Amino acid sequence: MIPGRFIAVVGPSGVGKDTVMEAVCARHPEIRRVRRVITRSAEAGCEDAEAVTPEEFEAQVRRGDFALHWQAHGMRYGIPASVDAELSAGRDVLANLSRAVLPELEKRFDRSMIVSITASPQVLAARLAARGRETAEEQAKRLQRADFRLAEGLNPVVIRNDGTLDEAVAAFSAALQPERA
Numbered sequence: 006m007i008p009g010r011f012i013a014v015v016g017p018s019g020v021g022k023d024t025v026m027e028a029v030c031a032r033h034p035e036i037r038r039v040r041r042v043i044t045r046s047a048e049a050g051c052e053d054a055e056a057v058t059p060e061e062f063e064a065q066v067r068r069g070d071f072a073l074h075w076q077a078h079g080m081r082y083g084i085p086a087s088v089d090a091e092l093s094a095g096r097d098v099l100a101n102l103s104r105a106v107l108p109e110l111e112k113r114f115d116r117s118m119i120v121s122i123t124a125s126p127q128v129l130a131a132r133l134a135a136r137g138r139e140t141a142e143e144q145a146k147r148l149q150r151a152d153f154r155l156a157e158g159l160n161p162v163v164i165r166n167d168g169t170l171d172e173a174v175a176a177f178s179a180a181l182q183p184e185r186a
């Protein structure tokens with residue numbers, strides 16, 4: 006059985022990662038979206054993640070429950086190691102990762118793919134304001150991190166999402182095809 010791919014979606018806050026991933030999963034029901042574990046209160050109106058306290062998160066780290074984990078925006082994020090079972094069954098999985106954790110990605114999974122979603126700084130600012138999930142100060146902090154450079158040697162598929170969502174999803178779907186042909 007060929008293992009599935011870990012498809013990592015990355016990009017600056019507000020670029021549309023969650024939105025694009027939701028649309029891609031709707032178009033490709035065979036791809037599983039990973040349910041992340043985050044020390045963020047569930048009511049923050051975000052993706053369907055498992056909300057835990059920092060203490061619970063640390064306990065899971067110590068138990069080796071995560072395939073990947075990282076800190077960002079004053080929170081901790083984890084990819085459950087249970088993702089290995091999906092991959093071993095030949096299913097592709099999709100998750101939003103920090104750009105900083107990508108070097109670990111390729112070491113941890115036999116087959117991985119990086120999709121880097123981009124948009125102009127003006128679009129990012131407008132989208133974060135429209136989303137209204139963070140305070141103005143938090144939005145400014147996220148915008149400062151917008152041009153974080155990916156590590157050398159990675160080979161991301163780059164998809165622009167400053168047009169319509171359908172255009173970005175079509176490009177994402179096309180990027181998946183060669184492996185799925």
Ligand SMILES: Nc1ncnc2c1ncn2[C@@H]1O[C@H](COP(=O)(O)OP(=O)(O)O)[C@@H](O)[C@H]1O
Binds near residue numbers: 017025133167168173
């Ligand atoms: N192509 C698009 N056109 C217009 N609005 C978009 C587009 N993609 C995403 N959005 C909106 O931009 C905001 C940020 O999208 P989101 O998926 O939360 O970004 P991220 O997960 O990268 O932070 C949301 O309000 C979303 O509805």
Ligand SMILES: O=P(O)(O)OC[C@H]1O[C@H](OP(=O)(O)OP(=O)(O)O)[C@H](O)[C@@H]1O
Binds near residue numbers: 018022077104
């Ligand atoms: O290191 P970076 O590549 O800048 O990413 C920082 C964080 O932003 C994303 O999380 P989240 O989806 O909670 O934030 P977002 O919706 O604002 O992108 C991503 O999963 C990281 O945890």
